[in-house]
Amino acid sequence: MSTEDAEVDAVVVGAGFSGLYMLVRLRELGLRAVVVERGDDVGGTWYWNRYPGARCDIESLDYCYSFSPDLLREWVWSERYATQPEILRYLNHVADRFDLRRDIRFSTRVEAARFDEQNSTWTVSMSDGTSLRARFCVMAVGNLSEPKRPDIPGFTSFAGETYHTALWPREGVDFTGKRVGVIGTGSSGIQAIPRIAEQAEALFVFQRTPNYSMPARNTPLEPGYVADVVAGYEGRRRMARESDAGVPFPAAQQATFEVSDEERERRYEEGWARGGINSLSYAFNDFFTDEEANQAAQEFARRKISEIVRDPETAASLSPAHHIGTKRTCVDTDYFQTYNRDNVTLVDLRKQPIEAITEGGIRTRDRDYSLDCLVFAVGFDAMTGALRAIDITGCGGRTLTEAWEEGPRTYLGLAVAGFPNMFLVTGPGSPGVLSNMVVSIEQHVDWIADCLRHLQEHGLDRIEATEAGQDAWVAYVNGLADATLYPEAASWYVGANIPGKPRVFMPYVNGCGNYRRECDEVARNDYQGFTLTTADRVGTSA
Numbered sequence: 361m362s363t364e365d366a367e368v369d370a371v372v373v374g375a376g377f378s379g380l381y382m383l384v385r386l387r388e389l390g391l392r393a394v395v396v397e398r399g400d401d402v403g404g405t406w407y408w409n410r411y412p413g414a415r416c417d418i419e420s421l422d423y424c425y426s427f428s429p430d431l432l433r434e435w436v437w438s439e440r441y442a443t444q445p446e447i448l449r450y451l452n453h454v455a456d457r458f459d460l461r462r463d464i465r466f467s468t469r470v471e472a473a474r475f476d477e478q479n480s481t482w483t484v485s486m487s488d489g490t491s492l493r494a495r496f497c498v499m500a501v502g503n504l505s506e507p508k509r510p511d512i513p514g515f516t517s518f519a520g521e522t523y524h525t526a527l528w529p530r531e532g533v534d535f536t537g538k539r540v541g542v543i544g545t546g547s548s549g550i551q552a553i554p555r556i557a558e559q560a561e562a563l564f565v566f567q568r569t570p571n572y573s574m575p576a577r578n579t580p581l582e583p584g585y586v587a588d589v590v591a592g593y594e595g596r597r598r599m600a601r602e603s604d605a606g607v608p609f610p611a612a613q614q615a616t617f618e619v620s621d622e623e624r625e626r627r628y629e630e631g632w633a634r635g636g637i638n639s640l641s642y643a644f645n646d647f648f649t650d651e652e653a654n655q656a657a658q659e660f661a662r663r664k665i666s667e668i669v670r671d672p673e674t675a676a677s678l679s680p681a682h683h684i685g686t687k688r689t690c691v692d693t694d695y696f697q698t699y700n701r702d703n704v705t706l707v708d709l710r711k712q713p714i715e716a717i718t719e720g721g722i723r724t725r726d727r728d729y730s731l732d733c734l735v736f737a738v739g740f741d742a743m744t745g746a747l748r749a750i751d752i753t754g755c756g757g758r759t760l761t762e763a764w765e766e767g768p769r770t771y772l773g774l775a776v777a778g779f780p781n782m783f784l785v786t787g788p789g790s791p792g793v794l795s796n797m798v799v800s801i802e803q804h805v806d807w808i809a810d811c812l813r814h815l816q817e818h819g820l821d822r823i824e825a826t827e828a829g830q831d832a833w834v835a836y837v838n839g840l841a842d843a844t845l846y847p848e849a850a851s852w853y854v855g856a857n858i859p860g861k862p863r864v865f866m867p868y869v870n871g872c873g874n875y876r877r878e879c880d881e882v883a884r885n886d887y888q889g890f891t892l893t894t895a896d897r898v899g900t901s902a
């Protein structure tokens with residue numbers, strides 16, 4: 361039951377990178393906006409994921425906002441890849457510096473959002489029993505914010521301590537003297553495992569699918585170097601915006617087999633020595649599209665694993681077989697080296713599957729592992745999970761869950777037909793998760809803000825993606841993906857990690873730069889593919 365029905369111009373759900381910047385832009389437009397956040401502070405990803413070893417895998421100098429030159433100059437990143445605490449401090453600084461907190465309702469979950477077709481407004485209902493009415497609703501809920509519940513029999517019977525990497529206790533965890541089990545070897549597990557191994561008496565890593573991981577080559581940043589980068593930042597960021605992955609590195613011009621074997625090896629080695637997520641993917645331009653080219657990079661990565669890991673059987677278990685890059689490539693500090701430690705055991709679940717979690721630990725087909733603590737690094741219901749967790753009802757009483765029964769359908773990853781005045785930040789159908797997300801977030805938020813300005817200037821107050829525009833976009837995005845190796849992997853990009861989730865490849869693969877141009881063109885063409893109206897429905901642009 362609603363105790364309040366306050367009216368604002370816009371409700372933003374989520375106070376991570378997306379929601380904070382959206383609030384800045386909405387205020388600039390003179391709109392009254394409220395951000396609703398279920399956590400008790402800002403930060404989003406960086407508020408929740410406090411596991412040991414958590415840090416960004418895009419360089420700090422690029423994984424940050426660019427909208428304020430003053431902010432850029434003030435904040436001095438201390439490492440090539442900032443730790444979770446440093447990124448969280450940064451986002452707190454942003455919230456304070458731009459005085460954002462006064463418009464954020466913390467510790468409040470948005471439970472439902474219903475569109476009223478008569479008034480073209482959204483009613484947003486929250487966990488504290490209150491509701492807000494707003495013309496516009498911006499879903500800044502995150503792509504990786506709905507933690508996956510472990511789907512293993514006996515999950516609740518374990519008597520020891522359990523942790524999920526995405527719900528890590530604020531006070532931290534001391535594993536000293538403990539027998540620890542980690543389930544999951546995606547990016548979270550691969551970052552946490554080396555740090556937990558340093559503390560635990562014994563660490564057992566339960567691995568179902570091995571992953572490729574590139575060395576981070578993390579290093580402290582000299583303040584002088586940071587100042588130099590910031591001085592030339594505009595050019596650096598422009599390059600990132602126009603690139604495929606939102607990073608300021610030139611795209612490769614040559615294909616894998618256009619060069620000699622020696623030259624190919626040299627480029628892979630150069631990438632490996634430089635480190636970072638694009639170590640191999642930026643060496644040649646056919647990495648994601650040509651099976652043999654991808655195979656060459658895979659073989660290089662597997663060889664590196666076998667050179668680092670001393671026990672050949674463990675090295676073989678750690679060697680992935682999928683096309684490299686088609687599941688998000690991990691970035692690590694000493695991940696493979698960790699398996700050379702005496703206190704670390706890899707349990708290959710392809711050889712001995714888990715039968716159950718028991719009171720005392722984990723029982724696989726072959727034996728019982730007695731454990732004090734269990735860490736679930738099992739990931740997220742990615743891209744659609746946080747949206748579907750909200751009961752969103754659009755035109756004609758149709759819910760988003762119904763509209764997306766066979767997988768998400770959006771226009772530009774920004775809007776959904778049948779859900780007027782609702783915007784998604786880096787939604788499915790956009791390149792967000794395949795990119796430096798802050799670059800994509802800024803682009804989306806800027807596009808939404810410019811769109812709202814356009815509505816203001818033209819006396820319009822309702823915008824809705826057309827079914828035809830959305831159908832064409834979905835077909836286009838699917839076609840792009842089908843020309844690559846991406847859809848073949850059982851990744852969270854296709855929803856394969858969540859039992860029962862429709863298997864649809866969700867991101868846009870044609871790169872941030874191309875996508876930005878396409879979004880800008882839509883806006884320039886009077887928001888082609890959208891219908892723009894006033895409350896009494898005039899002024900369409902189909």
Ligand code: FAD
Nearest residue numbers: 374376377378398404405416417418469470501502505797
């Ligand atoms: P989020 O940061 O996820 O914020 C969304 C917020 O919405 C959350 O605080 C959540 O509590 C809130 N919310 C959701 N639903 C509701 C609701 N119903 N009611 C109220 N509040 C709600 N990307 C990169 O580009 N580079 C990286 O190096 C990188 N590292 C990452 C490391 C980790 C551990 C993880 C999990 C992700 C990483 N990502 C990275 C992706 C990262 O999610 C994005 O870069 C970025 O932080 C997303 O910001 P956001 O504001 O869109 O979403």
Ligand code: N01
Nearest residue numbers: 416417504511544545546547548549568569688737738739
């Ligand atoms: O989650 P994941 P994540 N039994 O889904 C395993 C970003 N991120 O949290 O592959 C056994 O990748 C699962 O095994 P399998 C980044 O975008 C970035 O690690 O399904 N195992 C897999 O090994 C990333 O891609 C950083 O066979 C089970 C693991 O759990 C995204 O977030 C850091 C299982 C889940 O891997 C998600 O990463 C962290 C089961 N029942 C996150 N269920 C950076 O470095 C799941 N698994 C910046």
